[in-house]
Structures are given as C-alpha cells and as structure tokens.
Amino acid sequence: MFREHAASMQSPPSREAEQLIVRLLKRTMPFQVISESMLQSVAGVSRPFSYRAGEVIYRAGDKADDVYVVVSGAVEHLLSETPTTVERNRVMHSGDVYGWAAVLGQDKRVRLATATCVETAEVIRINGAALIERLNEDPATAKVVMSRFATMITREFGAPAAAAQIAAPDPSRPDAPAAAPRPQGQATGLALTMFRMSRWLRSPKPLLMLLGFALFLGFWYLSVEVWKLPRFREMPGLTVVFKEWFSKNPTYGLSFYTPEYYEHIWVSVRRVGIAFFLATALGVPLGLFLGWSRTFREYVFPVFEMLRPIPVLAWVPLAILMFSGSETPVIFLTFLASFFATALNTMLGVESIDESYTRAADCLGASKMQVFRHVIVPGAMPYIFTGLQISVGVAWFSLVAAEMVSGQFGLGYVINTSYTMVRYPTIVIGMITLGAVGYVTSAMVRVVGDYMMQWRVRELALGGR
C-alpha cells in the first residue's frame, strides 16, 4: 500500500500491545486454532492503524500487501469479482479479517474489493508476505491457517474463485507438506475434484477400501491356492489368473499382450454401441410420443406392456430364427433390452412433467410443436438419462447372455468357450474385463448425462438452499 492515508500510524507494538493483538487474533477465523507462540510471532509483524469514517482503505485493483483485522469500528468490504457479476458487500466489525488478497498466490496479490471505513475503526495490518514467511516456519500450522483463510473467503465473502488461489505453504522447505498443484485462474471443476480427492485421501476411507480388497483377494488366494478348500480348489486361483493375464506368452492364449484380447473387447463394445444407439434413436421418440399423446398411448402401450414381461433372453431362439447370421440376433437381443428401458423411462419422464408447464405454454399461445420442443423434451430429459443409464446396464447384461448362447467373438463368447475348453483362468479374465468395460461405458453415459443436466443440478442445489 503506497497511497497516503490520513491514518495515524502508531509505533511498533509494545509487549502489552502485542498481548492485545494475540488476544484479538485468537478471535479471528483464520488464527483461532494456532499456538500461542505462533500468534506471538504473527503479532510481531502486525502494526495498528486507525481510520476515520468515510475514508477509503484500499480500492479494487490496488497492489495487495497487508491483511487487515478489525479491532473496533466498522469497515465496508465491497467485492466485485468480475465486471459482470453481482457485487457483494459486507460490513465488518471487531474480529473480522479482510484484505486477504495479500495471502493469495504470489502473482495474485491485487485487491479484489474496495474497503471503506464506515465508522471510526481501529485495525491492525499484517504484512502478507511476512505473515506467510512466519507461518512457514511451522508448515502444519501454515496449512491450517491457509485452509481456514480459504474457507473464510468462500463462506463469508462468497468468492470461491479467490479461495482457490490461496498461497500454498512453501514447498521448498524440507518438511513442508507437498502442496497440490493449483490451477491458475478460476476455481475449475478440476480444482474441486482435486480438493475432494485430497479430503478423501486424508480420511480413513482409502485404508478401509484397501482392507476390503485385501480381504476379498486374500480369501480368494488362501481358499483356492493355500488351504485348497473343497470346491474352492477347482476354481482358478488368484495368482494363476493374474499370471495368465499379464503373461507375454499365455498358456490359454488370452492376455494383455495378445491381439485377440482386444479384438474380443472391440467386438463386444461395437455390438453394445450399435444396440444402444438404435435403442436410443427409436426408444426416446417412442417414449416421448407415448407420454405426449393419450390416444397413441392407449393404442400402443398395451402391446408394449404385453411384450415387456417376456425376459429378453427368452427371445434368443426366436431371434436366431428371425434374423440370419450370428451378428444380427446378438445385436437384436441387446437392442431389445435397452429399447424397453429407454422407452419406458422416457414415457415416465413425460408424465412427470408438471401439467402447469404445458398449460402455461398453451396460454401463451404455443403451438403443439412448440410445446413438444420446449416443454416436453427438456422436461423429460432427466428421466431419459436415467433410462439411458439403465439401458447401458441391461445392454451388457443381455449381450453376455446372447454371446454365450449364440455368438462368435465377444467377451461372453470368451467366457463360455473357455468353460467348454477347460481354460478356467480365461473365464475369470473375461469376467473382470467385462466388469471393467461395462463400468467404463456406464460411467461415460453418466458423465454425458451430468454434463447435459447441469441446469437441473443447479436447480436442485438452489432448491436445497
């Protein structure tokens, strides 16, 4: 702060004044939990100031060097994050901390807000760089203080973007905790993910998860290969499966290094992809019409409901009879399961739309087409995506069955032939691969759904407030 103030600067704090500052800091959000000695050290770099009512303490865009703590009086803090966003203001009283731009990352130390004294105020100013310097003497404390700064900025000033730029404890110090690389600029989804990840890593969850995996794999290993329990000893063992899977020269001809492995995966994924695409392309419009037009529903839905209870797998022989070749029946069966799930969920989605939306649109003179385009379709979206997620799941479910009964290539086929050819480890490789590929495809649908559903997530978040 190089601008001249009419503020009266007092002499550096005496021992007594230092005690007062320590007590004040003890009441502030960022310094509440740190040790007495560290507070002493911080008090050493702070200087008391006083301002008169109406005086501007700093303006947005100024260089930020000090952090301010209000001792008495009131200071208004007017935050304008970007020129376009709404301005937020907040009046601060004794014990409140502002001017936190001084502890943001090195190149971010520019005032984001304008602080004006509204009632004669006593404040103390702490030099940001010196504060970080002092704090870094004890990295653990530094971390606590910085994260409390971040929390405060988010919660009290409503500026999470700034909170994400809070200066990390100096990583060059030998025992400083490793600072996560912080993305520059706005707090992105990535930063949030990183934050959640680090919080997850600090909880006991990962350890318990590893314990669960260890128990499961350990039981598999011990029961099959060490204790050789009856029944279990016939199963392929853990080490056998993994040796086979990672072998460059697998005994049964299928591992990470053989091209056949990827060929099987590709064939299965392709089948699911085609079936899923067809089911979506036909199921979503059908579901929309079923939900939209009462007449259409009354004519079509009974047949739909008559066919739906028949398990998809019961269609296998009929599918083989109806379609020639071995590829079409498999795709047809996979399609069938997805189709029912998609169409039904889409219909439910249309039915879930509040009737007042359609009425409002009608009142405003919307044509049938406009109602369909602007009310029905977006209103049913959340259900459609739920349907698509179910649809991917059942697609894999029926694909496996179809491939096992009548397939050539594909993961279901691998599992079944490995059984008949007594290649037991390959069965397990097929199962694990199937689980992994199935998981990835459902995750993809979910991510796309979440991305397209952002408006709904926001709506829910606002509703929850």
Add this chain to the structure above:
Amino acid sequence: MSTARRFFFHRSTLRALISILVFVALWEVGARSKQWFGFAVPWVGNIPAPTAVLHVWIGLLGDPGYWQSWYLSLLRVLAGFLTAMVIGIPLGLLMAVSRNFNDTFFPTFEMLRPIPPLAWVPASIIFWPTQELSITFVTFLGAFFTVVINVLGGAKSIDVRYFQSAQAMGASKWDTFRRIVLPATVPSIVVGSAVGMGITWNVVVAAEMISGGGGQAGGSGGGLGYFIWNSYVGGAYEQIVVGMISIGIAGYICSELLRMLGGYLTPWLRTR
C-alpha cells in the same frame, strides 16, 4: 355389474383390445405370408403363427412335463430370490448403519457389481456340485446386487433431521435403527425386490439355457428356459413361443404378487 360394464366398454380398454388384436393379426398374416401369398415377409415370416402356437399350447396344457418346467423355474426363482433377500437386506442395512463396514466392503461390492450375473454361469458351474445349485446361485446374484443397492439408497436418503431429533430425545442406537432406518428403508426394499424379481426371471431363463442347453440336464426336467432351448434344438418352433409367453406370464404373476405384498407392507404409501 356396472363397474364391470364400465371397464369393458371404457374407451381405453377398447383401444387396448383393438391394439392387441391388430398386433396378433399382423403377426398371423406375417407368419403365414409364405403359405398364403407365396412370399415370406422378412423377419416375421420365419416365426410360427399365433394360431399355430395356440394349437400347440392347448395340447401342452395336459402335458405334465410342461407344468414340471413351470414348477422347476418357479422353484429356482424363489430359491435365488429369497436367498438374495435374506442375505442382501441385512447386508444393505449393515452398510447403511456402520460407516466403517460400508467403507470396507462397499468398494469391493462395487467392483463386483458391474460383472453381469450371467458371466458367472461357467464359474458357478465349476464351483457348485450340482446343476441346481449353480443355477440358483446365478439367480441369487442377479437379485442380490439390486437389493443391496436399493436398501443402501433408501437408507442414504433418510432426512438427517430424523436422526438428530431421535438423538436429541435420547434414542439408543437400536431405537434409531428400529424406528427410523428400518421403516424408512421398507419402500426401497419393496422397489428393490420388484426390480430384483424381474432380473431373476431373466437370469433363470438364461442360466437354464446356457447350462441345461449345454446338454448336461436331460429330459423335461430343465425349467422353462430349458424348455425353450430344447424346443429350438428339436425344431418345435411353436413351443418356443409357448415357452416365451409362459415365462412372461410367470414373471408377471410374481411381480404382481410382490407389488401386492409391498403395498401391504407400506400402507402409508397407498394412494387410496
């Protein structure tokens, strides 16, 4: 009487009848196209006509082997389904109640869940000593994951204020479980079991086709899935459709019974 008349002459009932009749008529014409017009309609032309199916079905009604298939499939579905309920509901509740238990076992559970139940068929045949047990095991798996996920989801969605007020009033852990967790999860248990029942029928049919259809089980003792597969192998195409319809009916009855039971268990959710 008047209610019955209103039902039968209601517009939607009439339309439903019309639509089903049109569907069956199209099927009949399509299936008999070769016989009547000399050219086969694609796809539908290869499957048996509904009248032929009906004819075969009437003949089968007196056949004990057909009813034996019903009985066997039903038995497997019930065995797998009940086992899934007996193991799945307590497991789901335990995961819902104990955070540590949940953190330990849920990831493993989630790791196994994406593997389709039918992929377990060969492993299950290797592991279990009898065909019957292996089919039941796969059936169990089909319902198990759904039931657990639903119980857990139901427990997770309980409003935290219920727990807070119960604790504020000095409820013990058992009270909280008995008075809050249990009643709150009943609806999702009902939903989960209804979904599970659907999957169970799917799995039973496929498991019977894959294992029985592989040729280990002989005769007519293989359940409805095997009945279908056997009819296919034996070239009795009408029987395939009979089997499909039978499974549809059986599955529908099971779900309907379950829905009634669910309505009885959750009287507070009844709309009327």
